[in-house]
Amino acid sequence: MSLVSVALSPARKDSLTMPSFLSSQDAHLANESILIYLTVGGLVDPIRVLETDSVASVKLKIQNHKGFFVKNQKLVFDGRALDRNDSCVRDYGVADGNVLHLVLCLSNVQAIIVRTVCGEEFEFHIERSRNVKYLKRQIAEKGNGLFDLNEQQLVCDGEELQDQHQIQEYCKNNDAVIHLLAKKSAKVRAKPFEKHFEVLIVASDPHEQGTDEIIRDGCKRGMQPLRPLDELKKQFCRDIILKHLTINPKIELPLVIRQLINSTFRGLDKGNHPVRSSEGCGGAYFMLDRDGQEYISVFKPNDEEPMALNNPKGLPASKDGEGLKKGTQAGGGALREVAAYILDHPRTGARSLYHSEVGFAGIPPTAMVECLHEGFYHPDGYEGSPKNVKIGSLQMYMKNSGSCEDMGPSAFPIEEVHKISVLDIRLANTDRHAGNILVSHDHEGQIVLIPIDHGYCLPTKFEDCTFDWLYWPQAHQQYSPETMKYIESLDAEEDIKLLKLHGWDMPPECARLFRVSTMLLKKGAARGLTPFTIGSIMCRETLKKESVIEQIMQEAEKAFLPGWSETAFLETVSSIMDCRLDELSSEAVIVDM
Numbered sequence: 400m401s402l403v404s405v406a407l408s409p410a411r412k413d414s415l416t417m418p419s420f421l422s423s424q425d426a427h428l429a430n431e432s433i434l435i436y437l438t439v440g441g442l443v444d445p446i447r448v449l450e451t452d453s454v455a456s457v458k459l460k461i462q463n464h465k466g467f468f469v470k471n472q473k474l475v476f477d478g479r480a481l482d483r484n485d486s487c488v489r490d491y492g493v494a495d496g497n498v499l500h501l502v503l504c505l506s507n508v509q510a511i512i513v514r515t516v517c518g519e520e521f522e523f524h525i526e527r528s529r530n531v532k533y534l535k536r537q538i539a540e541k542g543n544g545l546f547d548l549n550e551q552q553l554v555c556d557g558e559e560l561q562d563q564h565q566i567q568e569y570c571k572n573n574d575a576v577i578h579l580l581a582k583k584s585a586k587v588r589a590k591p592f593e594k595h596f597e598v599l600i601v602a603s604d605p606h607e608q609g610t611d612e613i614i615r616d617g618c619k620r621g622m623q624p625l626r627p628l629d630e631l632k633k634q635f636c637r638d639i640i641l642k643h644l645t646i647n648p649k650i651e652l653p654l655v656i657r658q659l660i661n662s663t664f665r666g667l668d669k670g671n672h673p674v675r676s677s678e679g680c681g682g683a684y685f686m687l688d689r690d691g692q693e694y695i696s697v698f699k700p701n702d703e704e705p706m707a708l709n710n711p712k713g714l715p716a717s718k719d720g721e722g723l724k725k726g727t728q729a730g731g732g733a734l735r736e737v738a739a740y741i742l743d744h745p746r747t748g749a750r751s752l753y754h755s756e757v758g759f760a761g762i763p764p765t766a767m768v769e770c771l772h773e774g775f776y777h778p779d780g781y782e783g784s785p786k787n788v789k790i791g792s793l794q795m796y797m798k799n800s801g802s803c804e805d806m807g808p809s810a811f812p813i814e815e816v817h818k819i820s821v822l823d824i825r826l827a828n829t830d831r832h833a834g835n836i837l838v839s840h841d842h843e844g845q846i847v848l849i850p851i852d853h854g855y856c857l858p859t860k861f862e863d864c865t866f867d868w869l870y871w872p873q874a875h876q877q878y879s880p881e882t883m884k885y886i887e888s889l890d891a892e893e894d895i896k897l898l899k900l901h902g903w904d905m906p907p908e909c910a911r912l913f914r915v916s917t918m919l920l921k922k923g924a925a926r927g928l929t930p931f932t933i934g935s936i937m938c939r940e941t942l943k944k945e946s947v948i949e950q951i952m953q954e955a956e957k958a959f960l961p962g963w964s965e966t967a968f969l970e971t972v973s974s975i976m977d978c979r980l981d982e983l984s985s986e987a988v989i990v991d992m
Contacts, residue, residue, distance in 0.1 A: 435499055478718065482865060531566070669690075694796040697793060716729070745758055800839065823866050830865070928984065
């Protein structure tokens with residue numbers, strides 16, 4: 400997703416309030432409507448809506464008169480995403496004169512036809528966030544040596560494409576297929592074979608690795624450095640830092656995390672700049688391998704998150720510190736991304752400071768890191784100083800064939816959907832939609848679902864909990880014995896201790912909700928309730944109608960006496976929850992049948 404605009408500017412004459420915007424039967428409603436402002440395309444368009452209009456109907460108006468498909472739209476008002484399409488805009492507090500920010504979820508793949516001077520054509524489907532140099536490599540590979548990488552000149556509409564520029568900079572129309580001209584020089588270069596070596600040290604402090612010794616060792620073996628020695632030594636003083644943010648020295652990083660950090664650094668060290676994603680409301684960067692061919696990880700700086708201070712998409716900074724979802728904090732998403740990975744225990748249920756096995760839900764390996772690079776968003780300028788160091792989550796990039804948003808859910812294996820449901824209920828995820836579940840395949844060709852984007856889990860409120868899988872048929876099936884065994888092994892108290900060892904002492908409100916959500920999952924599953932029923936207890940039907948779990952919490956708080964311990968409160972919640980679940984069990988069986 401990419402934010403089109405958030406800054407106020409003069410309204411366009413062809414705005415949504417002009418007579419053509421209202422049909423004859425709707426014209427009489429003009430006096431009852433409110434005037435709000437939609438920021439889009441660098442300009443601000445006035446738009447008249449009814450306070451009783453649903454979010455879905457407002458999006459439909461935008462589609463009809465601006466051409467942006469409803470499924471590609473995301474509206475943000477006063478720091479909160481309008482995610483419930485069936486809720487009225489007034490439920491979100493939208494009133495006359497307010498400004499709504501429009502975020503567009505565009506396809507990240509661009510179809511490109513490369514036409515040579517000889518009339519040959521090659522078709523590629525390239526991620527829009529890739530740069531031109533990557534496209535040239537693909538041309539060289541597909542041309543079977545016909546096109547030398549260094550001899551290509553790509554031209555589009557008379558403009559030569561620059562290697563470091565992203566494809567999306569030349570593809571203004573997301574749905575367009577562009578035609579490029581590849582010119583091949585007749586020059587042939589002969590290169591004598593020579594022994595060369597490149598010095599690469601993965602460290603923030605090169606002096607710890609013995610730079611001089613490595614260079615001298617290479618020379619002793621008859622090799623010649625690709626660059627002068629002084630230049631090689633300067634390499635290690637460049638403005639590139641990538642290292643794990645160590646909170647507890649007792650934590651030994653597993654091999655998969657060390658390899659992730661090292662391989663990401665190698666890509667940066669070879670001059671491959673971070674590639675900022677066109678999707679999402681915050682800054683997310685694809686990090687390339689050393690050859691610049693493949694994405695290897697995704698870095699999300701905490702200061703570039705939605706509503707954070709240095710958000711690159713133009714969203715205003717949070718006024719009260721709260722994020723786009725109720726109960727979360729702006730700039731706190733990176734920490735939650737790492738926490739979700741740590742809490743995604745393997746199927747064995749074994750707990751360790753860092754698990755090396757694939758977790759039950761399959762969250763990609765994730766770690767908190769410090770990174771310094773000029774390729775990130777630096778609104779106040781880049782100096783290569785400590786003040787430019789970014790802290791954020793580094794997550795392994797997972798190859799996929801798209802997201803669940805791109806296909807119907809009927810083909811998804813039941814167990815794959817159930818593992819996502821266990822994770823979301825347990826972590827009280829406030830942002831589980833089909834777009835942040837990737838679809839991949841194992842070595843046998845079976846579909847595997849990969850959950851990503853957990854920056855809005857573990858909240859302090861249940862208010863914004865939403866699970867798209869509630870509407871999938873697999874949610875109406877009971878958990879298997881294997882999944883039940885995993886659920887039984889979960890222990891909220893042990894998990895809270897585990898996160899504390901990693902440096903996150905969960906706030907009391909957050910820890911309370913985590914204990915309650917885990918309690919709900921375990922009690923509901925033990926009664927044979929389906930993911931649909933348990934998830935429905937946690938999620939609101941409408942924006943203003945409180946969920947069953949919120950009602951349980953309120954009832955417990957009313958019964959809570961001053962001086963009672965947190966343990967006593969949780970026992971009260973447990974007792975009330977038992978009664979409500981027993982009441983719902985028989986009804987749920989009928990609904991799920």
